[in-house]
Structures are given as structure tokens and as C-alpha cells.
Amino acid sequence: MTELGELESHFQEFKKRKEPVEIVAISTDNRDNAQKTQARFPNLKVVADTDQKMCQTLHVLHGEDKAAPTTILVDGQGTVRWLFRPDRFLERLSPAQLLAAIDQHMPEPGASAP
Amino acid sequence: METMQKPLPASPPAARSRGRSWLWLGVGLFLLGFALYFVQAFQFKHLVTPWYMPILFTLGVLLVVVSVRQRPTWTRIIALLVLGLLCAGEWYFILWMSRLPEYNGPVQVDKKIPAFTTTLADGSSFTEKDLQKGTPTALVFYRGHW
Numbered sequence: 001m002t003e004l005g006e007l008e009s010h011f012q013e014f015k016k017r018k019e020p021v022e023i024v025a026i027s028t029d030n031r032d033n034a035q036k037t038q039a040r041f042p043n044l045k046v047v048a049d050t051d052q053k054m055c056q057t058l059h060v061l062h063g064e065d066k067a068a069p070t071t072i073l074v075d076g077q078g079t080v081r082w083l084f085r086p087d088r089f090l091e092r093l094s095p096a097q098l099l100a101a102i103d104q105h106m107p108e109p110g111a112s113a114p
Numbered sequence: 115m116e117t118m119q120k121p122l123p124a125s126p127p128a129a130r131s132r133g134r135s136w137l138w139l140g141v142g143l144f145l146l147g148f149a150l151y152f153v154q155a156f157q158f159k160h161l162v163t164p165w166y167m168p169i170l171f172t173l174g175v176l177l178v179v180v181s182v183r184q185r186p187t188w189t190r191i192i193a194l195l196v197l198g199l200l201c202a203g204e205w206y207f208i209l210w211m212s213r214l215p216e217y218n219g220p221v222q223v224d225k226k227i228p229a230f231t232t233t234l235a236d237g238s239s240f241t242e243k244d245l246q247k248g249t250p251t252a253l254v255f256y257r258g259h260w
Contacts, residue, residue: 002156003254021252022249022250022251022252024252026232026253026255027256027257027258028258031235033258038235044254046235048232048233048234048235049232053230053231053232054230054231054240060217066257066258067255067258068215069256070253071254072221072252072253073251076249078227079224079227080221080224085216085217086214088163089214089257090161090164090212094161098252106250
């Protein structure tokens with residue numbers, strides 16, 4: 001949850017881009033827990049993948065019923081631009097690292113490629 | 115790090131405490147490891163693998179070994195066993211248990227995200243079509259409640 005808290009507290013940096021980036025947080029939590037998470041982090045869009053359909057389809061399950069920490073950048077047309085999975089589940093992208101990846105893999109119109 | 119005090123001259127009470135400071139210093143390194151992780155993760159919210167923990171734990175075990183060699187009491191031997199197990203467990207956790215497999219699923223860069231269906235926290239549906247409406251998105255999968 002630390003990761004989501006960090007993304008929530010930096011959400012303005014994702015929104016202020018010319019093409020604002022929406023952050024969708026997905027876990028296999030039940031609806032009740034997902035609603036609590038949504039209330040805690042109102043600027044993220046929280047998915048309750050309780051029946052694990054999305055996690056199974058995209059192969060992000062780790063163990064029986066948990067999502068492996070994974071970040072996927074998708075552009076506005078639904079095309080995947082970047083996928084990141086840390087080596088260890090103790091590691092997460094910081095908001096600054098995620099913003100840097102967005103700049104690199106989904107440059108804004110008119111921005112020069114880094 | 116502070117230097118150790120010189121051992122007291124040999125006398126019965128001093129003999130009992132011989133090497134005790136190594137024991138406490140060793141225990142202190144374990145506590146330091148936990149404290150540093152707490153500060154790293156919860157104060158600085160810096161989520162990286164805390165390699166310093168098993169390293170500090172190993173140094174702590176070595177100091178307790180020194181303490182046991184100086185005066186092998188049962189208390190110290192038990193402390194060594196407990197801390198040794200904790201240290202081994204930490205290495206196992208960091209090196210093996212926390213490893214994530216490389217991603218080998220159907221999501222591919224420069225390809226459309228595969229079709230999926232799921233549910234938002236508010237109960238409405240969420241599918242790959244919601245990712246084709248012009249808004250770039252970061253999908254962040256997290257472990258959720260333990």
C-alpha cells in the first residue's frame with residue numbers, strides 16, 4: 001500500500017501532463033477491501049480483480065491468488081508501451097521512476113524523445 | 115562506528131561479563147537492521163531490497179560468535195542459535211523467497227493489450243476497451259491485503 005500512497009500523493013504530476021496519465025491499481029482483493037483502498041486513494045482507479053480474471057488473462061498471478069507487482073504502460077489507443085516487473089517483491093517503482101518511464105515510452109505530442 | 119571499550123582487568127565479576135559487550139553489539143546490529151528498514155520503507159517510502167539487513171545480521175552473528183568464544187554460557191549459545199536462525203532466514207528470504215519470476219505472459223510491447231474483463235471497486239466493469247479511449251494509463255498491479 002506504500003506504493004499506492006506514493007502514487008496518490010504525486011498524482012498531480014501524472015495529471016498535469018498534456019496527456020494526463022490515469023493510474024489504475026489492480027489487486028485480487030475482494031470488493032470490500034478494494035472499496036476501502038479506493039476511499040484511501042481517491043485519485044487512483046482501483047480494480048477489484050477478485051475472481052482473478054484480469055490477472056489470469058495477463059499472466060500476472062504470483063502464487064495462487066496474489067498479483068505479482070507489475071507495471072504496464074498503455075497508450076490511449078490500448079497499445080502496450082512498456083512493461084516492468086521488479087526482480088523482488090520488496091521493490092517497487094517510485095513515482096519519479098514511473099514518470100521517467102512514461103516520458104521515455106509515451107512521450108507527449110511535440111516532446112522531443114529523450 | 116564507536117570503538118569497543120577495552121576489556122576490564124580480570125577479576126570474578128569482570129570474568130562473567132567478558133565478551134558481553136560483543137553480545138550486545140551483535141544484538142544491536144540486528145535491531146539496527148530492523149530500524150533502518152523501518153525508516154527506509156515507512157519514513158522515506160523507498161521501496162528497494164534492503165540488502166543491508168542480511169549483511170548487518172551476519173556481522174551481528176559474528177560478534178555473538180566472538181562473545182561465545184570468550185565465555186560460552188548457555189544464554190549466549192541460545193542467543194547465537196536464535197540470531198543465527200534469524201540471519202539464515204533473512205538471507206533465504208532476500209535471496210530466494212522474495213524473487214519474482216520474469217514476466218512471460220501475453221502482454222507485449224507495441225501490441226494491443228489482450229482482451230480482459232474485470233470489475234472496478236465500485237462494481238462497474240473494466241475491460242481493454244476502457245484503455246482505448248484516448249487516455250494513457252499506467253496499470254499498476256499490487257499484492258493487496260496480505
